[in-house]
Amino acid sequence: MTAAAAPFRAKRVLPGFTLSLGTTLLYMVLIVLIPIAALILKGAEIGPARFWTIVSSDRAVAAFRITLTAAAIATAFNAVYGLLMAWVLVRHDFPGKRLLDAMMDVPFALPTAVAGLSLTALFSANGWFGQVLHPAGIPVVYTIWGIALAMAFTSIPFVVRTVQPVLEDLDPALEQAAETLGATPWQVFTRVVFPAILPAWLAGCTTAFARSLGEFGAIVFIAGNLPGQTEIAALLAYIRLEEFDYNGAAAIALVLLGFALVLLIVSNILQSWAARHRRATA
């Protein structure tokens, strides 16, 4: 690539570079970076000792634990369900396949508050699912399972949509060759298919986990929001704001921001691994 070797060309052919880059940077700085800087400044103002007192309080620790546990459950579900959906949508033909594929985008398009409202009503004692689950002694609403359910719903598309294109690129001839050589379907999957889609699958799981950690709208409806039991970190930050405890809100928000940025980096690394992997196997 000659362009990479010489990042600044002597003369740009296409116009509008200054205008477009200027607009982009202005928007990014004003809308995204300065507000984030305000949060970081607030964190610096709190000071390490008070910051630690806030985030290590019993209520905050419980909120982080609940958020991480529920996000792990949600991600585990989507890791399996997303893989199943990607596999079925790429490798099988059946009536209604296009519709099933479109359904995978519903959680992105549907506002989270609407999803939360609907799931809460579905699983409460007189809802379609609650009518069955409640007598069986499985309360979902107002438990950590409800939180995990809301997180799982809102992060459904991530695993499916990252695995799907990789699976589409994978030559079925490889699997047929393995079959001809006497491999069982399970062996074909674990030895041939899974290694090829592993980086993309992990990247999808990482983004699903990150999204679950930050989810708020769907959860406030279903969680019951009991401190120490069903109160997630984002909600605790929100409650601190309503109490005008801006330090408390900022400290919790900063921890969540830290998680989000680490996961963004991990997912970027996984995605570039996936891209290299794809080129190598294609």
Add this chain to the structure above:
Amino acid sequence: MRPPARSGRLLVALAVVLTLLIVVAPLVYIFARAFSAGWQVYAANIMDPAMLHAIWLTCIVAVIVVPLNIAFGIAAAWAVAKHRFPGRGLLVTMIEIPFSISPIIAGICYLLLYGRQGLLGPWLREVDLQVMFALPGIVLVTMFVTAPFVAREVLPLMQAQGTEQEEAAVTLGASGWQVFRRVTLPNIRFALLYGAVLCTARAVGEFGGVSVVSGNIRGQTNTLPLHVELLFNDLNAVGAFAAASTLTLIAVVALVIKAALETRHG
């Protein structure tokens, strides 16, 4: 495609049943509950002044945010895809940041900046400008949350198409604006439309960030998703589902447009 084996049919059946339970049921349930008390109650719920105001406010927010996001998306894609400069990769990652940050955090950031105790608070009081708990705050937070939507649809396409066509047009004497309108725009119009549709759906449905900065003043700063929560907390379930059904309708329309675009353009 191999003939479906028994295990294959089993997998398909499992996928369909799980999707029916976890995706389709919540979608259908919204309308089932919204209309559970009949058409007249539904109409009365929608015509309620607070509901109409929430719908109106939500539309205003979308009308302001979506065009700005389109302009930003095109500018970002043009700068990154058609030019080479140091820090390009970093810029692309930066554009994606709002996707990985919880909207609640975005709301808190804005409150710490523009709120009464915020960094710009004293100055805003001096010039008598109300950003928080008013329309500007709602618009700004929605702009944060939706920032990547158009850019991430248009950028990969512009990158894949390269710069030859535009360069040819410039060589033939076209002005910058002509190049964009006659060469670039026709190439990206469907991705642009798709990004705009997604952006609209997200702008209309934003909840977490807006709930921090709006102050939830009934009839004033209550957007439609916030109104869903307000009615739910009022124990007016049918009203909450009626509000939710209008948002669901927007989501379904967005998905139908997406499907139509994919059918026509792979």
